[in-house]
Amino acid sequence: APSILWFRRDLRLDDNPALAAASSGGAPVIPVYIHAPEEEAPWEPGAASRWWLHWSLVALDASLRARGNRLRILRGPSLEALHRLAAETGARAIHWNRLYDPATRARDTRIKQTLRAEGLCCESHKAALLFEPWEILNGSGQPYRVFSAFWRACGRSLHIEPPCPAPEVIPDRPESGETLTLDALDLLPRIAWDQGLHATWTPGETAALERARAFVDARLSDYGGMRDRPDRPGNSRLSPHLHFGEIGPRRLLSLIVAAFGDPTRGAAEPYVRELGWREFAHHLLHHFPETPTEPLDGRFGAFPWAEEDVEGALRAWQRGRTGIPLVDAGMRELWHTGWMHNRVRMVVASLLTKNLLVPWQAGARWFWDTLVDADLAGNTLGWQWTAGCGADAAPYFRIFNPVLQGQRFDPDGVYVRRWCPELARLPDKYLQQPWTAPQAVLTAAGVRLGVDYPRPIIDLAQSRARALAAWERIK
Numbered sequence: 001a002p003s004i005l006w007f008r009r010d011l012r013l014d015d016n017p018a019l020a021a022a023s024s025g026g027a028p029v030i031p032v033y034i035h036a037p038e039e040e041a042p043w044e045p046g047a048a049s050r051w052w053l054h055w056s057l058v059a060l061d062a063s064l065r066a067r068g069n070r071l072r073i074l075r076g077p078s079l080e081a082l083h084r085l086a087a088e089t090g091a092r093a094i095h096w097n098r099l100y101d102p103a104t105r106a107r108d109t110r111i112k113q114t115l116r117a118e119g120l121c122c123e124s125h126k127a128a129l130l131f132e133p134w135e136i137l138n139g140s141g142q143p144y145r146v147f148s149a150f151w152r153a154c155g156r157s158l159h160i161e162p163p164c165p166a167p168e169v170i171p172d173r174p175e176s177g178e179t180l181t182l183d184a185l186d187l188l189p190r191i192a193w194d195q196g197l198h199a200t201w202t203p204g205e206t207a208a209l210e211r212a213r214a215f216v217d218a219r220l221s222d223y224g225g226m227r228d229r230p231d232r233p234g235n236s237r238l239s240p241h242l243h244f245g246e247i248g249p250r251r252l253l254s255l256i257v258a259a260f261g262d263p264t265r266g267a268a269e270p271y272v273r274e275l276g277w278r279e280f281a282h283h284l285l286h287h288f289p290e291t292p293t294e295p296l297d298g299r300f301g302a303f304p305w306a307e308e309d310v311e312g313a314l315r316a317w318q319r320g321r322t323g324i325p326l327v328d329a330g331m332r333e334l335w336h337t338g339w340m341h342n343r344v345r346m347v348v349a350s351l352l353t354k355n356l357l358v359p360w361q362a363g364a365r366w367f368w369d370t371l372v373d374a375d376l377a378g379n380t381l382g383w384q385w386t387a388g389c390g391a392d393a394a395p396y397f398r399i400f401n402p403v404l405q406g407q408r409f410d411p412d413g414v415y416v417r418r419w420c421p422e423l424a425r426l427p428d429k430y431l432q433q434p435w436t437a438p439q440a441v442l443t444a445a446g447v448r449l450g451v452d453y454p455r456p457i458i459d460l461a462q463s464r465a466r467a468l469a470a471w472e473r474i475k
């Protein structure tokens, strides 16, 4: 009898344990994607994620066709869709790879219990992570809340099994399995704001593997020195590919080991450590499922967020019109490309939550809708960390100064000039803080503050003091 292979955020054929299990006996495989965004509520994929998903499913279908199969597309509810598909194809087994966000976990548990009670074989597999959240616990059986201890515990077993390659043929049962067209899912935006995404990204497994190989070959050895520079192409930009499971961490690690040997030492270590942060984020989300909206540090439940003009501040931030160049550059990069450099994510999040005292949940929502790599684990960790209320957060009083951050990590202003071209002719000295430039300099550079480019919406020093005072009230 055929087996159903339920694709979710594991949109690849390489290193796919559910596919390996479904095709193990040589019987036909029925691959299916079920569209059921309401089952992920309140974190249904945002607009940028839907765009990515559409093109990733196109690529997956093409890879399956090249191997003699095809992707069935169904609409949820997932349980009903799986029932129908099993009845129609005579499948007796269903395989999928595990996810770790609370809504999906609850749904999957329910589905597994129901299908097993009906006598179907139903198995989930590990594909998204190197370590399961229940495998890495401290001496008292509790999850780690500090990254360094967590990562030490992982490091002891970082020498992993080699991943299994994509099979050359995936036998189908061609006559069965109804399918919708992908267009019927309506994932693409109705208004064309997505040109920047098209120009920046190629979703799909082939592009993911190419990017990973190119990064490991050419850039990985410089990653430690370059990872904080938004003006340089030092990062792997694999985050959306990893989020949608177009490449798995096991494959990535095996490429790194093949080129560099021991992943816990030497040139490869700084990058592998970031993959460790990715694991940590997923483990935290698994153990603390309320954290996408609730602070991990309970004291922050009473934090005195701003009460006035929150909407205005949020809008200026979203549109890249705060008058603070590094922040505006980041927010515009996000809007145009669906991605933002990690250093700049920290700076824009710090400005919003500390200088502007806007609750971190509002920033997390905006990222959720605009990032192509929007990931509940990574986004939650990043926002809580920056706001000071999450696991292993830096001390609250370390508030990023966006001017100093710009001078240090975008020293020649390449990044700011790219995204804020209206400031391009300002000399480096004033580029990160145009409000300090003498009028003659502004005039010579063709910048009318408040006209061509906003004056800063906040005084950095005063707002820093206000944030520290807010912290005093809850600490």
Ligand code: FAD
Residues within 6 Å of the ligand: 227, 235, 236, 237, 238, 239, 240, 242, 243, 274, 275, 277, 278, 279, 281, 340, 341, 342, 343, 345, 346, 349, 367, 371, 373, 374, 375, 376, 378, 379, 380, 381, 382, 383, 386
């Ligand atoms: P690289 O520097 O090449 O790192 C390689 C991989 O390691 C990344 O692809 C990612 O999977 C992982 N990684 C790196 N840094 C982190 C980190 N701090 N936390 C968790 N994983 C990490 N990452 C997301 O994938 N999705 C998000 O929604 C997300 N939201 C964030 C929000 C904020 C406020 C902050 C500060 C960070 C957020 N991050 C998020 C983490 C990080 O910014 C991105 O993973 C990174 O910028 C992706 O670019 P890259 O692939 O070039 O990373």
